[in-house]
Amino acid sequence: KQEVTQIPAALSVPEGENLVLNCSFTDSAIYNLQWFRQDPGKGLTSLLLIQSSQREQTSGRLNASLDKSSGRSTLYIAASQPGDSATYLCAVRPGGNTPLVFGKGTRLSVIA
Amino acid sequence: NAGVTQTPKFQVLKTGQSMTLQCAQDMNHEYMSWYRQDPGMGLRLIHYSVGAGITDQGEVPNGYNVSRSTTEDFPLRLLSAAPSQTSVYFCATSVDRVSYNSPLHFGNGTRLTVT
Numbered sequence: 001k002q003e004v005t006q007i008p009a010a011l012s013v014p015e016g017e018n019l020v021l022n023c024s025f026t027d028s029a030i031y032n033l034q035w036f037r038q039d040p041g042k043g044l045t046s047l048l049l050i051q052s053s054q055r056e057q058t059s060g061r062l063n064a065s066l067d068k069s070s071g072r073s074t075l076y077i078a079a080s081q082p083g084d085s086a087t088y089l090c091a092v093r094p095g096g097n098t099p100l101v102f103g104k105g106t107r108l109s110v111i112a
Numbered sequence: 113n114a115g116v117t118q119t120p121k122f123q124v125l126k127t128g129q130s131m132t133l134q135c136a137q138d139m140n141h142e143y144m145s146w147y148r149q150d151p152g153m154g155l156r157l158i159h160y161s162v163g164a165g166i167t168d169q170g171e172v173p174n175g176y177n178v179s180r181s182t183t184e185d186f187p188l189r190l191l192s193a194a195p196s197q198t199s200v201y202f203c204a205t206s207v208d209r210v211s212y213n214s215p216l217h218f219g220n221g222t223r224l225t226v227t
Contacts, residue, residue, distance in 0.1 A: 004154075032213055043116070043202055043218030044155075051213055089155075096212050099145075099157040099170055 002027045002094045004103035012109040013080055021075040021106050023090030028068045031093040034100065035064050035075050038087045047088075048075070080110045114138050116219035118203050124225045125193040133188040133222050135203030141217070143206040144186040145170070146178065148199040149221075155202070161186055193226045200224070 003026045013019050023033070032051045036044040048057045048064040050073070056065040063076040077084055087107045091100040119134045135144065145160035157170030161180040175197060177189040190197060200223050204216040 034215060036216075036218075041220075043220045044204075044216070046215035046217065049213065049215050091155075093212055099160070100155075100216070102155040104152070104154045 002030075002092055002101045004090055004092050004101050006088075006090055006103035006106050008106060009104070010107040010109070012111060015080060015082060015110055015112050017080050017110075019077050019080055019108075021077070021088050021090075021108070023073040023075070023103055025071045025073075025092045025101075027094065028071050029094070030068060031096050031098070033064075033066055033073050033093070034091045035062075035073075036089045036091065038089060038105065040086075044089060077108075080108075082110050082112045084108060084110050116203055116205055116217055118201075118219035118222050120222060121220070122223050124227065125190075126227055127193060127195060129193050130189070130191050131193065133190075133201055133203075133224070135186045135188070135219060136184055137186075137203075137205045137217075138184065139205065139207070139217065140183060141205035141207050142183070143208065143214075144180065145204050145216075146176070146186070146188045147202045147204060148172065149202060150199050158188065158201075190224075193224075195226045198224060198226045 005024045034049045035047045038044045050066045061078040087105040089105040090103045117136045146158040147155045149155045156172045159178040161167045200221045203219040206214045
């Protein structure tokens with residue numbers, strides 16, 4: 001059974017710092033991997049989706065990488081801002097017709 | 113452009129009561145789903161639908177019913193609420209049923225407390 005782990009559970013950094021959020025999964029046979037952002041009291045917002053054949057995806061200051069063989073993905077946030085403060089969740093789709101398996105998230109605080 | 117709209121935002125029920133959580137989308141998405149989010153458990157899929165008239169069970173379907181009579185709406189019914197159903201419920205949609213490489217769009221959630 002696929003399991004998704006995000007460490008650390010919480011992270012606090014000063015504004016302007018570049019940072020990396022980690023996601024690991026137990027079964028390397030995945031269909032795709034998605035990164036989401038969740039603000040307090042709100043739903044999830046999709047940030048990046050990486051297909052199994054891709055190594056990375058970029059959107060603005062965000063870059064997500066995927067290494068299936070090692071069961072890892074990272075979300076890189078450049079020049080962090082207080083507005084980046086949120087919980088970031090990683091989710092893996094094990095197969096084409098299987099539901100997403102979510103990690104429990106990393107709560108990020110960017111201090112001005 | 114409202115996206116995914118969930119109502120109500122908050123609800124308190126007594127054990128044994130029934131209610132329906134509403135989800136409506138205006139993006140003409142074929143795929144709709146319900147998740148629950150619990151502290152320490154992450155998000156878990158309850159039920160999903162790949163189009164009008166088609167529904168299927170997710171990881172934790174017991175105690176919940178769904179139907180999909182239109183493309184726009186996907187209500188979640190609790191027939192006899194239990195304290196274990198206290199959670200935050202999210203509706204999520206995706207543009208098409210066959211390409212699982214489409215991102216999910218989430219509503220803002222319904223916070224349900226069962227006493």
